Amino acid sequence: GLTQRPAIGPSGEIAVHGTELVVIEADGTVRFRQNIGVASATSNICDIDDSGRIYATTFAGLHAFGPNGDLLWTAGGGSPFTTHAGPNVGPDGNIYLIEEGPGDLGMASFDPSGSLRWNVAGYNNEIFQNRMEIAFDDDSVFAASDFIPVDCDCLTSGVISYSFDGEEEWVALTALPHQPVVSAQGALHLRIATFDFATIDASSGAVSYASFSPQSVTSSSPAVGPDGTAYAWVSGNDLLKVDSSGSTQELISGDGFVAMGNPAISPDGSVLVCGTADEIFGVPGEISGFDPASGERLWSIDLGTEGGWNLVATGRPRFSADGNTVYVGVNAGNSSYVYAVDLVEPVLPGDADGNGNVDLADLNIVLGSFGQDVPEGDVDGSGAVDLADLNIVLSNFGADA
Secondary structure, eight states, rough: OOOOEEEETTTOOOOSSSSEEEEEEEEEEEEEEOOOOOOSSSOEEEEEEOOOOEEEEEETEEEEETTTSSSEEEESSSSSEEEEEEEEEESSSSEEEEEEEESSSSSSETTTTTTEEEEEEOOOSSOOOOOOOOEOOEEEEEESEEESOOOOSSSSSSEEEEEETTEEEEEEESSSSSEEOOOTSSSSEEEETTTEEEEEEEOOOOOOEETTTTTTTTTTTOOOOSSSEEEEETTTTEEEEEOTOOOOOEEEEEEEEEEEEEEEETSSSSSSEEEEEEOSSSSSEEEEEOOTTTTOOOEEOOEETTTTTTTTSSOEEEEEETSSSSEEEEEEEEEEEEEEEOOOOOOOOOOOHHHHHHHHHHHHHHHHHOEEESSSHHHHSSSSSSSHHHHHHTTTTTTTT
């Protein structure tokens, strides 16, 4: 099942790891697929580095594949390899993961050749089997875990910050942390246990909480926008946002929604995309886009059924670097799919005023600007309003988007 976000490579290719590792070109064609098996959880994570190498884990260890699917190396094998977090490629180009099985690995980092850079043992006995990701900022790597290697008389759950060289920077103890995300302002956001939402200062490890009680925060990851505002679904279908000061606001009331979850926000902060989180309601799922400022639903895609199963968007959405496309993992019984949603509205040739049709208003704009080097009426983008623009309007006169 695809319950994690797709990885995106340097050429716009998409990689997902269900029971197979599948790499898909940006146009939707399959580049290759490898039946490499799963690791400790069905929510498998893979990642791609800047050279197009793909990294994924199974019970046999950490695997690196070339851009065309050739196996480059396997590392960390021996005992059953049960990955709890990652693998994720850091901004330094190295690979990070938490291996929580009976072997010697714990929080570990490998270089692109498969050599172990460093390792901190003691990550074991994980309570949750939902795979998390390793989070990064420009200087540090952040590992959230239900069992972290610290000496204290307390529940050792929380987040540890390491330098890229493996030096411990701080420990933030919390109750049962889930997937962390990092804001551009230097704050980690993550769901804590059942009712709380934690914000951790990425430089110091100081923890603050925003309680959603009596509402229950879902197990999905939060999303954080470019302005530092975090978003999390609670009680299955209410969306709350937490601003940089820690104050909370109900952005979306769940009336009419079905178990939404896994929010992701576009790079420019203009749209928040979510999918239905499960199929217990017996209805087909959907993928929806919302205005992060108002909570207004901007668009929705009904997924329907496939082979007698309701399609449900269980994956965490992932935006392309330009923000024009969002990718979502979708499940239907024993089958999985990747949906690509184009967020750019098609341009109607000749629609000078952008109202969705070509009419007298567009003709008048072109005629009024004819012969000028102005954007008004320059429907072909040549930098000048001329006969080419007039012909485009006349050829598409009466057309609707």
